[in-house]
Amino acid sequence: MNRKTFIAATAALVIVGCGQNDNPVTDSGGDGAPSGRYAVDRLHTYLSFSYLHQGLSYPLLRATDVMGELQFDSEDMSNSIIDVSVAAASIRTNVEHFDKELASRKFFNADKYPYMTFSTDHFEATSGNEGVLHGNVTIKGITKPLELVVTFNDGFVHPVLEVPVLGFSATGSLSRSDFGLDRFVPVVSDTVVLNIEVEFRHGSTDESLAAASIARDGV
C-alpha cells in the first residue's frame, strides 16, 4: 500500500467511524489514532496572532517556541486534556528591536514571566469535527478564561514514522489589556486574534523531540 492509498484508507475509516456514531466528534480519529499521551510536534506547529495596527494592517506575529502535551481520548474527546506553554521571549515580529521590546518589561516581561500557559477546563463538542475548548490562559502571571474554537482535522498512524499523529486548527481572541499588555490601546487594537495550527505525535514531549531530531522529515 503506497502512502496516498494508506492515507485515503485511513481517512475512509475515520469517515465511516463518524457516520456510525450520533456524536461523531467523540469517535472521529478513533480508528486511526488511539487514546493516550501525545506531544506537540514542533516541526508542524504554528501559533500566530494578529491585531489591527492603526486601522491600516493586521501584522502577522509568531510565537516560535511552543511545547505541550495532550491526553487524547479517542472514544470521547470531551475527556481529552491539553496543556501548552509558549516561551514569552519567542515572539517574532520580523523586526528585531520590536521582538526585544515585546520581551521587555514594557510588554511580556519575559525575564519574570518566561512562559505563557494554557490548560483545559473542558471540551465542548459542537458539530461535526468541531468543538469549543474551554480553558484558562496565563500571561504575565494573570489567569483568565479563554475559549478556542477547535477543528479536529484528522488523526492516523503516520505512514513513514509509524506513530499516531493528530492535527488541529484553532482560533480564538483575547483582550490584551486583561493581561497588563495595554500599551498603545486603542491605536493598536486591544483585541488580539489567535490562529493556531498544531500537530501532535503519540508519546511524551521528550520522545517527540527525539523523533524530530532523528527524522527531520521536514514537511
Added chain:
Amino acid sequence: MLSRLFLLFPLLAASQTIHAHHAFAADYEAGKAGNVEGTITEIIYKNPHARYYIEVDSAGGGKEIWDLQTMNLMMLGRVGWTKDTLKVGDKISVDGILGRNNTKRMSINVVTHEDGRVISPQRGIAESNADLNARTSLEADSPRGEFISLAANISPGDYELEDNHAYLGFSYDHMGLSNPQLQFTEFDATLSLDGNNMANSRVDIAVNAASIVAAVPEFEARLRGEEFLNVEQHPEISFVSTGYSETSDTTGTLQGDLTIAGITKPATLTVSIHAAAMNQLNKREMIGFAANGTISRSAYGMSDFADWVADDLELNIQVEFQKARESKTEAGR
C-alpha cells in the same frame, strides 16, 4: 533611538482621521442639520478632506471658529470646485451636518456665497438655489468609474513600504492534519498609487527568497535548497503588477507576474484596502491593505511531497505603505 512603537503616538490623531472616513457617524450626528454664517479665515485644500475655517459671531457676543469639512479633492474637482472657488475673507452661509457633542464642526451640504453663488460638493456651482436644485447629484449618475476608491483620500504618487509593518505569509494543507503558517521576513515593495484611477496603480514586490521562516531551521534550510526555492540560483522572488480592477471602493483584483525559482507565471491577488489617511505626526500619507491569493507550487517546479502537501499555497499579505519623500531621505523611524 526611536522604537517603532513610538511612531504609534501620532496615530491617535491619525486614527481619528481614519475613522472620519470609515464612519461618518463618528464625527457627525447623522441627520442633525444646521446652518452657520461667517468669514473664511483659513483654507486647507488638501486630501483627505478640504477644510474651511470660518469665524462666526457667537451667541454670547464673542467670536468662535468653526471647522467646516467637505469631500476629497478628486470628488470636488468633478463638480468644478477648486481651491479658488472659496477664498479667505469670503463671507459664506453654510448648511450642513453638525458635529457631535456641540463641537464646532460641520460637514458641508450647501454653501451660499455673499456674491450669490450657491455651491454644492455634489452638484457644483450654481447662480441660484433654483438653478442648483434643478441639477441632479453627480453621485446619482456618475460618469466615472463605478467606485470612488478609498485610496482617493490620499494623493497620487509613489509610496514606499513601511517595512516595520509588512508581512508576507503563506500556508498549505499538510497531510490533512494542519495548515502550516510560513513567512518571508525580508521583502521590499513600491506602490505607484492613483486613487482617482486605480487601474493606473502599480505595485512591485521583491522578496529575499532565503528569508523564508518555518517552524524549525532544518525545514527552512530544506526549503532554500534545490528541490524547492533554490535560493543560490534564484535569490529573489518577484511580483510585478500588470493590472488592477476595482470590485468596490475598498476591494479589487490585482493581476501580475509572479517569479519564483526563475519561473514566471501570472498570478491574481484579491486586495482589500483597510485605510488610507494622513499620519498626523510626520504628515505622511499612508495606505494599508491585505492581499490574498492562491498559487500552485508545481507551476513553479516545486512538486515534491505532492502526496502529503497540497499543491495550492494560500498567500496572506499584510502591508502598509507611506508616501515617498521627494528627497528619499530616511523616513525617521
